[in-house]
Amino acid sequence: MSRIDTLIARMTLPEKLGQLTMTASSYTVTGPVIAGDSTQSIIDGTIGNLLNMVGPGPVHEMQRLAVEKSRLGIPLLIGLDIIHGHRTLFPIPLAEAGIFDEDLWERTAREAAREGAADGLAMTFAPMLDVSRDPRWGRTAEGPGEDSWLNARIAQAKVRGFQGNDLSSPEAMAACAKHFVAYGAVTAGREYAAVDISDRTLHEVYLPGFAAAVRAGVATLMPAFTDLNGVPMTAHIPLLRDWLRVEMGFDGVIVTDYNAIAELIKHGVAADLVDAAVLALKAGVDIDMMADAYRKGLPVALEQGRVTMEEIDTSVRRVLRLKEELGLFDDPYRRGTTQEPAALIAERHTLAREVARKSIVMLKNERDTLPLPTAAKSLCVIGPLADAHTEMKGPWWGAGEHEPAVSVLAGLRAALPQTDIRHAPGVAINSDDESGIEAAVALCDGVDAVLLCLGERASMSGEAASRATPALPGRQQALAEAVIARARALGIPVIAILFSGRPLVVPWLSEHADALLAAWFLGVEAGNAIADVLTGHASPSGRTPMSWPRVIGQIPIFFGQRPSGRPMNPADYYTSKYHDVDNTPLYDFGHGLTYGRFCYDELRVEPQRVREQDTLKISVNLRNDGAREAEETVFLFTRAKVSPVTRPLLELKGYAKLRLKPGEAGSVELSLPATDLRYLGPDLQPVFEAGQVEILVGPSAEQTGLLRQTIELS
Ligand code: BGC
Numbered sequence: 001m002s003r004i005d006t007l008i009a010r011m012t013l014p015e016k017l018g019q020l021t022m023t024a025s026s027y028t029v030t031g032p033v034i035a036g037d038s039t040q041s042i043i044d045g046t047i048g049n050l051l052n053m054v055g056p057g058p059v060h061e062m063q064r065l066a067v068e069k070s071r072l073g074i075p076l077l078i079g080l081d082i083i084h085g086h087r088t089l090f091p092i093p094l095a096e097a098g099i100f101d102e103d104l105w106e107r108t109a110r111e112a113a114r115e116g117a118a119d120g121l122a123m124t125f126a127p128m129l130d131v132s133r134d135p136r137w138g139r140t141a142e143g144p145g146e147d148s149w150l151n152a153r154i155a156q157a158k159v160r161g162f163q164g165n166d167l168s169s170p171e172a173m174a175a176c177a178k179h180f181v182a183y184g185a186v187t188a189g190r191e192y193a194a195v196d197i198s199d200r201t202l203h204e205v206y207l208p209g210f211a212a213a214v215r216a217g218v219a220t221l222m223p224a225f226t227d228l229n230g231v232p233m234t235a236h237i238p239l240l241r242d243w244l245r246v247e248m249g250f251d252g253v254i255v256t257d258y259n260a261i262a263e264l265i266k267h268g269v270a271a272d273l274v275d276a277a278v279l280a281l282k283a284g285v286d287i288d289m290m291a292d293a294y295r296k297g298l299p300v301a302l303e304q305g306r307v308t309m310e311e312i313d314t315s316v317r318r319v320l321r322l323k324e325e326l327g328l329f330d331d332p333y334r335r336g337t338t339q340e341p342a343a344l345i346a347e348r349h350t351l352a353r354e355v356a357r358k359s360i361v362m363l364k365n366e367r368d369t370l371p372l373p374t375a376a377k378s379l380c381v382i383g384p385l386a387d388a389h390t391e392m393k394g395p396w397w398g399a400g401e402h403e404p405a406v407s408v409l410a411g412l413r414a415a416l417p418q419t420d421i422r423h424a425p426g427v428a429i430n431s432d433d434e435s436g437i438e439a440a441v442a443l444c445d446g447v448d449a450v451l452l453c454l455g456e457r458a459s460m461s462g463e464a465a466s467r468a469t470p471a472l473p474g475r476q477q478a479l480a481e482a483v484i485a486r487a488r489a490l491g492i493p494v495i496a497i498l499f500s501g502r503p504l505v506v507p508w509l510s511e512h513a514d515a516l517l518a519a520w521f522l523g524v525e526a527g528n529a530i531a532d533v534l535t536g537h538a539s540p541s542g543r544t545p546m547s548w549p550r551v552i553g554q555i556p557i558f559f560g561q562r563p564s565g566r567p568m569n570p571a572d573y574y575t576s577k578y579h580d581v582d583n584t585p586l587y588d589f590g591h592g593l594t595y596g597r598f599c600y601d602e603l604r605v606e607p608q609r610v611r612e613q614d615t616l617k618i619s620v621n622l623r624n625d626g627a628r629e630a631e632e633t634v635f636l637f638t639r640a641k642v643s644p645v646t647r648p649l650l651e652l653k654g655y656a657k658l659r660l661k662p663g664e665a666g667s668v669e670l671s672l673p674a675t676d677l678r679y680l681g682p683d684l685q686p687v688f689e690a691g692q693v694e695i696l697v698g699p700s701a702e703q704t705g706l707l708r709q710t711i712e713l714s
Contacts, residue, residue, distance in 0.1 A: 003324065003329065004317055004320045004321060004324065007072060007074065007320060008313055008316055008317060008320070010072060011072065011316070012045075013298075013299060013302070013312075014044070014045070014046050014295070015045040015046070015071070015072065015074075016312055016313070016316045017046070017294050017295045017298055017299070017312070018041070018044075018045045018046040018047055018048040018295070019048035019049070019074065019316045019319045019320065020048070020286060020287055020288055020294045020295075020298075020312070020315055020316065020319065021046070021047055021048060021049065021287070021288055021292070021294055021295055022048075022049035022050065022051055022077075022079070022255060022287050022288065022289040022290065023035060023036075023037055023041075023047050023049070023050055023051070023290065024050070024051050024052045024258075024290055025050050025051070025052055025053045025062070026052060026053070034047070034050070035290070036292070039062070039065055042062060042065040042066050042069075042070065042076065043065050043066075043069045043070050044070070045066075045070045045071055045072060045074065046295065047076075048066075048074060048076060048077065048319065049076060049077040049078070049079070049287060049319070050062060050076055050077075050078045050079070051078070051079045051080060051125075051289065051290075052080060053078055053080070053120075054080060054119050054120075054121070054399045055119055055120060055336075055399075056118070056119060056120040056335075056336030056337070058120075059078055059119070059120030059121065059335075059336055060120060060333050060336060062076055062078070063075060063076055063078075063120075063332045063333060066332075067332045074320070074323070074329075075323055075328035075329060075332035076328075076332075077122055077123055077174075077319070077322065077323055077326070077328070078120065078121055078122055078123065079121065079122070079123030079124060079125060079174075079176075079255075080116065080119075080121050080123075080124060080125070080398065080399070081124065081125045081126065081396060081398060082112045082113070082115075082116050082121075082124040082125075082126050082162075082173075082398050083126050083128060083142050083396035083398065084096070084108075084112075084142075084394055084396060084398075084523060085108065085111075085112050085115070085352070085398060085400060085523060085524075086112045086115035086116045086119065086398045086399050086400065087115050087119075087398070087399050087400045087403055088111065088112075088115060088345065088348045088349060088352050088400065088403070088523075088524055089352070089393045089394065089397055089398070089400040089403065089405065089523035089524045090108045090111075090112070090351075090352050090355055090356070090523045091355055091356050091359040091394070091520060091521065091522045091523050092141045092142065092394040092395065092396075092461075092501060092520055092521045092522075092523075093127070093128060093141070093142050093143055093144065093154075094140060094141050094142070094143060094144070094145055094501065094502070094520060094545060094546070095356075095359035095520035095521065095522060095542070096108065096355060096359055097143075097144045097145045097150060097154060097545035098145070098359055098361055098542040098543045098544055098545045098592065099355060099358040099359055099541070099542060100150075100543060100633050100655050100657070101358065101657075102153060102156075102157045103157075104351075104354070104355055104358070105153075105154055105157035105158060105161065106157040106158070106160050106161040107161065107351060108161065108351065108352075108355055109126075109127070109157070109158045109160075109161025109162045109175075110161040110162070110164070111348050111351060112124075112161075112162070113161065113162045113163075113164070113171060113172060113173040114171045114340070114344075115340070115348070115399075116173055116398075116399075117170060117171050117172065117173055117335040117336070118171075118335070118336060118338070118339070118340045119335075119336055119399060120335050120336030121173060121335065121336075122173055122174060122326045122328060122335055123173055123174040123176065123219075123220065123326075124162060124173050124174070124175060124176065125176045125178060125222060125255075126158065126162065126175060126176060126178070127154065127155060127158035127159070127162075127175060127176075127177065127178075127213070128142040128143050128178055128179065129143065129144065129151055129154075129155050129177055129178065129209035129210060129213060130142070130143040130144075130178075130179055130182075130183045130184035130206075130224075131143065131144065131145070131146060131147065131148055131151050131184050131205055131206055131209065132145065132146065132184035132546070133146045133184070133185075133546070133555075133556040133557070133558040134184070134185075134186075134188075134189040134555055134556050135189070135470045135502035135503045135504070135505075135546065135549065135555065136188065136189025136190070136466055136467055136468060136470055136502075136552075136555060137184060137186060137189040137190075137191065137466055137502075138191060138395075138460070138461045138462050138463065138464065138465025138466050138467065138501065138502070139183070139184070139191070139461075139462060139463055139465075140184070140461065140501060140502045140546070141394070141395055141461035141462055141501025141502060141520075141521070142395070142396065142462065142463075143184060144209070144545060145544075145545025145546040145589075146545065146546045146547060146558040146559070146560070146589060147545065147558075147559075147560065147589065147652050148204065148205045148206070148208045148209060148560075149208070149651070149652045149653065150545060150652060151208065151209035151212075152208045152209050152211070152212035153212070154209075155177065155209045155210070155212040155213040155216065155218075156212050156213070156215070156216040158175065158213075159175050159177070159213050159216035159217060159218045160216060162174075162175035163175050163217065163218070163219060167219060167325045167326050167327070168325060168326060168327030168330070168334075169327075170327075170334040170335050170337070172326075174219035174220055174253075174322060174325075174326060175213075175218050175219060175220070176218070176219075176220040176221060176222050176255065177209075177210050177213035177214070177218045177220075177221045177222070178221065178222035178224070178257070179222055179223065179224035179225065179226075179233075179257060180210055180221055180222060180223045180224060180233060180239070180240075180244070181202070181206050181207060181210060181223075181224065181228065181233065181239060182195050182197055182201075182202060182206040182224070182226070182228055183195070183224035183225070183226050183233075184206070185197050185201075185206070186226060186466075189466055189468075189555065190466050191463070191464050191465070191466045192225055192226060192464075193226070194226065194227050195224075195226045195227060195228050195229070196228075196229055197228070197229070199684060200645075200680065200684065202228070203680055203684050204679075204680060205560070207243070210244075210248075211248060214244070214248045214249075214250045218252065219252045219253065219322055219325070220252050220253040220254070220255055220322070221244070221250065221252060221253075221254050221255075222254070222255050222256065222257055223236065223240060223254065223256060223257065223260065223283075223285065224257065225257050225260055225263065227267055231269075232260075232263075232264055232267045232269055234256055234257070234260040234261055234263070234264060234279075234280050234283070234285060235264055235269060235270075235276075235279035235280055235282075235283050235285075236283055237282065237283050237284075240254065240283040240284045240285065241282075241283055241284045244284070245284050251318065252318065252322065253286045253287060253318050253319055253322050254284055254285045254286050254287070255285075255286065255287040255289055256280065256285055256287065256288055256289045256290075256291065257289065258289055258290045259289070259290045259291045260280075260289070260291065261273075261276045261277060261279075261280045261285070261288050261291035261293035261294070262276060262291035262292075262293055263291075264276040264279055264280070272297075273291070273292075273293045273296050273297040274296075274297040274300045274301050274304075274306075275297075276291070276293050276297060277293040277294050277296070277297030277298050277301060277307075278297070278298075278301045278306045278307055280293065280294075281294070281298065281301075281307055281311055281312070281315065282307070282311070284315075285315075286315040286318050286319055287315075287319060298312060349524065349525060352523050352524055352525040353525035353528050353529050353532070354529075355523075356522035356523055356525045356526055356528075356529030356530075357529040357532045357533060357538050358541050358542055359520060359522060359529075359542045360517055360518070360519055360522070360529065360530065360533050360540050360542050361517065361518040361540065361542040361543060361544050361591070361592040362515070362516075362517055362533075362540040362542075362592060362593040362594070363510065363516040363517065363518055363544070363548075363587050363591065363592070363593070364510060364513065364514075364515055364516040364593070365514075365515045365593050366514045366515065367493075367514065368627075369449075369493045369495060369514040369515040370495060370515045370533075370534060370536070370595070371533070371534060371535055371536025371595060372448075372449055372495075372534050372535055372536070373448065373449075374535075374536075375448075376416075376419060376448035376449060377419060377420060377448060378419060378420035378421070378422065378446065378447045378448055379412065379416070379419055379420070379421050379422070379447055379448060379449055379450075379451060380421075380422045380423070380424075380443045380444050380447040380449075380450045380451070381408060381409050381412060381421060381422070381423045381450075381451045381453065382423070382424055382425070382426050382440045382443065382444075382450060382451065382452050382453070382479070382483055383425065383426055383427075383451075383452050383453035383454045383476070383479065383497075384425045384426065384427055384428050384429045384453070384454070384474075384476065385408070385429070385453040385454060385455055385497075385499045386407065386408050386409050386423055386425065386451070386453035387407050387408075387409045387410075387423060387425065388407055388453075388499075389404070389405045389406060389407040389410065389527070390405065390458075391457055391458045391499065391521070392405045392406065392407060392458075392499075392521060392522060392523065392524070392526035392527065393405050393458060393521065393523060393524065394458050394462075394501070394520075394521030394522075394523060395458050395459060395461050395462030395463075395465070395501055395521065396462055400524065403524055404524065405523070405524040405525075405526060405527075406524065406525055406526055406527035406528050407526070407527045408451070408453050408497065408526070408527045408530050408531075409421065409423050409527065410527045411526070411527025411528045411529070411530055411531035412451075412527070412530075412531045412534065414527075414528065414531065415528070415531035415532070415534075415535050415537070416531070416535065420447075422443045422447065423443075424436065424439055424440040424443050425440070426439075426440035426441075426479040426483070427474055427475045427476055427478070427479045428474060429455075429456070429457045429473055429474050429476070430457065430473055430474050431474050431475070432474065432475060433475070434475050434478055434479075437475070437478060437479050437482050438482075440479065440482075440483060441482050441483055441486045444483060444486050444487055444490065444492060445486075445490065447492060448492070449492060449493050449494075449495060450483060450487050450492055450493070450494045450495070451494075451495050451496075451497060451534070452479075452480055452483055452484075452494055452495070452496045452497065452513065453497045453499070454472055454476045454479070454480060454496060454497070454498055454499070454509070455472065455476075455497075455498045455499035455500045455504065455519075456473060456499060456500045456501065456504070457473075458501070458521055460473065460500075460501070461500065461501020461502055461521075462501060465501070467502075468552075469505070469552060470500075470502055470503070470504055470505055470552070471504060471505045471506065471552075472504065472506060472509070477508065477509075480496070480508075480509055480512075480513075481508075484512050484513065493514040493515070494512075494513050494514050494515075495513065495514060495515040495516075495517070495534070496509050496513035496515070496516045496517070497517045497519050497530065498516065498517065498518050498519060499519050499520065499521060500518070500520060500521075501520065501521060502546070503518075503544065503546050503547070503548040503549065503587075504548075505548075505549055505550070505551060505552055506548075506586075507550050507551070507586060510586055510587075517530070517533070517540070518542075518544060536595065536628070539594045539595035539596065539628060539629065539630035539631065540592065540593065540594055540595070541592070541594055541630070541631045541632075541633065542592050543589075543590045543591065543592035543633050543700070544587055544588075544589060544590065544591050544592060545589065546558075546589065547559060547585035547587065547588055547589050547701075548585050548586045548587040548591075549585055549586065550581050550582065550584075550585065550586045551580075551581050553578070553581070554578075554581065554583075554585070557585050558589065559588060559589045559590075559648075559649070559650050559652075559701035560648040560649070560650060560651065560652075561648060561649055562646045562647065562648055562649070563646060563649055564576035568583045584702075588700045588701045588702040589700065589701040590633070590635050590699065590700035590701050590702075591699075591700040591701075591702065592633070592700075594626075594630035594631065594632060595626060595627075595628040595629075595630050596624040596625075596626035596628055596629065596630030596631075596632065596660060596662070597624065597625045597626030598622050598623070598624055598625075598626075598630075598632045598660070598699065599622065599623045599625055600620055600621070600622055600634075600697070600698060600699070600707055601620070601621050601623075601707070602620065602621045602667075603618070603619075603620045603695070603697050603707040603708070603709050604617075604618070604619050604620070605617070605618050605695050605709045605711055606618075607711075608711050608712065609711070609712045609714055610674050610677070610693075610711055610712065610713050610714070611674065611713075611714060612674050612675060612688045613674065614673075614674045615671050615672065615673045615674065616671065616672040616673075616674060616695070616711070617669065617670075617671055618636060618669070618670045618671070618672060618695060618697065619667050619668065619669045619670070620634065620667060620668060620697045620707060621665060621666075621667045622634070622658055622660065622665065622666055622667065622668065623660070623663075623664070623665040623666075624660035624661065624662055624663065624664055624665075625663075626662060627662050628662060629659065629660065629661045629662065630659070630660070631657055631658065631659040632657065632658050632659075632660070632699065633655055633656075633657050633699070634655060634656045634657070634658065634668050634670075634697060634698070634699065635652065635654075635655050635697065635698060635699070635700065635701070636652070636653050636654035636655065636656075636670045636672065636695070636696070636697055637650040637651060637652055637653060637695075637696040637697075637701065637706065638650075638651050638653050638672075638677060638693055638694065638695055638696065639651065639693065639694040639696065640677075640679060640689075640691065640692075640693050640694075641691060641692040641693065641694060641710070642691050642692065643679065643689055643691060644681060644682050644689070645679075645680070645681065645682055647679060649703075650696065650701055650703075652701075653672055653676055654670045654672060655670075656668040656669070656670050670697075672695075674688070674713070675688070677693055677713060688713065689713065690712075690713050690714050691712075691713055692710050692711070692712055692713070693710070693711055693712075693713055694708050694709070694710050694711075695708065695709050695710075695711060696708045
């Protein structure tokens with residue numbers, strides 16, 4: 001018999017349910033505190049998994065109780081959310097999505113896993129794979145943005161990064177694909193609200209990221225808090241069991257979200273904890289995080305004959321197998337035994353700075369306002385986010401709460417020691433007080449450029465942070481108006497730097513600032529990375545992974561919309577449009593300027609007649625007509641012209657990058673397997689249909705900037 005079967009044969013029911021329970025903990029000076037429980041439960045074997053415990057000291061102390069004091073000595077599985085770095089905080093996932101760089105996506109996860117593992121942890125609740133097309137939803141910050149193809153690429157890179165090739169490595173952690181599924185489609189962008197979407201949207205937009213994570217070997221998965229078309233995800237048999245377990249063959253651990261089994265009662269599908277526990281177990285949920293529904297409910301359900309011991313054993317087996325794969329049985333203390341050397345941490349900061357720099361999206365740069373002139377003698381840095389080092393860390397700082405982070409002001413002062421850099425916050429983020437505006441405006445006199453650092457507080461995005469008006473909070477608009485008016489009068493350029501966990505609705509600022517950067521939340525190296533770009537030390541290269549709306553009423557706005565039978569035509573009254581605003585976004589998906597100026601020509605596609613087994617070779621010429629070296633990201637989209645079901649106006653299928661010096665020309669090559677031109681037919685099964693497909697290549701999803709060619713599938 002295997003170690004696991006031997007153990008299961010010896011386990012009592014409470015010990016089995018302990019393995020299916022995950023309890024939150026926190027470590028205080030007086031000792032570990034376990035919510036509603038005590039460390040005695042670890043010794044009794046009735047808690048098998050913990051979350052929210054950090055540091056090799058406390059982790060090993062708890063592990064010792066489990067391994068040395070409990071009857072069966074089964075090690076604990078200890079997990080923590082590592083959403084954008086553990087101690088060394090990287091840019092938020094939304095920002096990182098815009099770097100379009102699989103190697104870097106993987107490396108930040110790898111480094112975060114090494115740091116987390118050095119803290120004794122074996123599991124993380126990441127990556128977050130919720131496509132979001134609604135900037136009102138605060139968790140947009142934690143995810144990949146609006147596109148499902150991009151999400152799938154990120155999913156694979158992140159799973160590889162966290163888990164590596166060998167889960168038992170002392171530097172690897174079990175990843176968790178979350179939140180399964182369609183959480184990003186909550187009604188009206190309101191956190192935890194119901195989700196109601198079509199099967200087509202589910203399969204085309206929301207499931208591919210999870211399918212990619214499963215194919216990459218993700219060890220665990222977390223159902224979303226939300227319901228989907230009337231069935232809460234924690235009890236969703238068709239998706240958790242039939243799709244995930246059976247169709248996708250996922251045999252890893254399903255861990256609930258925080259208290260989600262108990263919330264089945266509030267959803268109105270369970271009368272009590274017993275009901276709720278039965279629903280979750282039947283759906284294939286293995287670990288109950290924080291609801292205590294399995295320990296309380298399953299003994300009753302078992303007695304009533306509503307669940308079987310085999311069903312419980314199946315889940316216990318999965319949990320024990322994961323612990324075995326993580327190497328916890330062989331050496332429960334393998335993670336967190338050696339302290340990371342300072343040089344390694346310094347290297348990680350270099351990576352954090354590189355990724356932060358590459359995440360910055362230059363939305364606008366009129367008359368080459370940026371980079372700042374090297375001759376600039378004085379600058380004025382205004383706004384509540386100019387000297388806000390803590391905010392730079394973003395909404396999910398993991399164990400990095402007390403790590404230092406670099407503000408814009410500090411970054412600029414370090415980069416430009418000879419420059420006179422003045423600063424005033426002007427207003428606070430969340431206050432109606434305008435009394436500081438005058439002093440801030442007065443500081444602008446005589447400077448070479450004004451930098452306006454505006455946006456959200458980090459805690460305004462992330463979980464439970466929906467905003468009905470995702471615009472500049474407080475009196476920042478008034479500050480911007482006053483500063484820009486004064487700067488205009490003085491002929492001084494204004495560069496606005498926006499911090500946010502989502503695209504913000506900022507049409508006025510976008511029109512009136514000379515340059516506009518989306519700096520999201522860039523992590524511990526934020527200020528240095530921003531200074532790198534402002535000074536021209538690096539050309540910006542980030543691309544927005546979400547469309548920026550002009551007004552809130554356009555939400556949800558995304559490039560993958562399906563066509564209308566009456567496409568927008570300003571000359572025709574009865575067409576698909578608004579009376580008060582254009583249909584297009586303020587900034588399209590993929591938009592992001594560089595310090596170069598790239599011209600595209602000669603799109604070539606081979607072959608022109610395509611069979612399913614072919615691979616398309618697509619190439620395009622680029623020339624940098626700008627005055628600076630820069631890297632361009634080139635996007636590949638397709639559009640099926642005629643098919644039995646309506647297809648999106650654009651489907652992202654690839655990207656490539658090219659760095660060119662001023663005046664230099666080159667070309668990028670993309671290859672597209674024809675199998676990627678399959679789509680879900682009327683019965684949602686993939687089909688390869690004969691007919692015409694347009695191949696579109698260009699710098700963003702903005703339709704007029706794309707080169708196109710039509711090919712024939714046969
Ligand atoms: C969040 C999850 C997270 C969990 C554990 C929940 O509130 O929705 O994303 O993994 O807490 O911290």
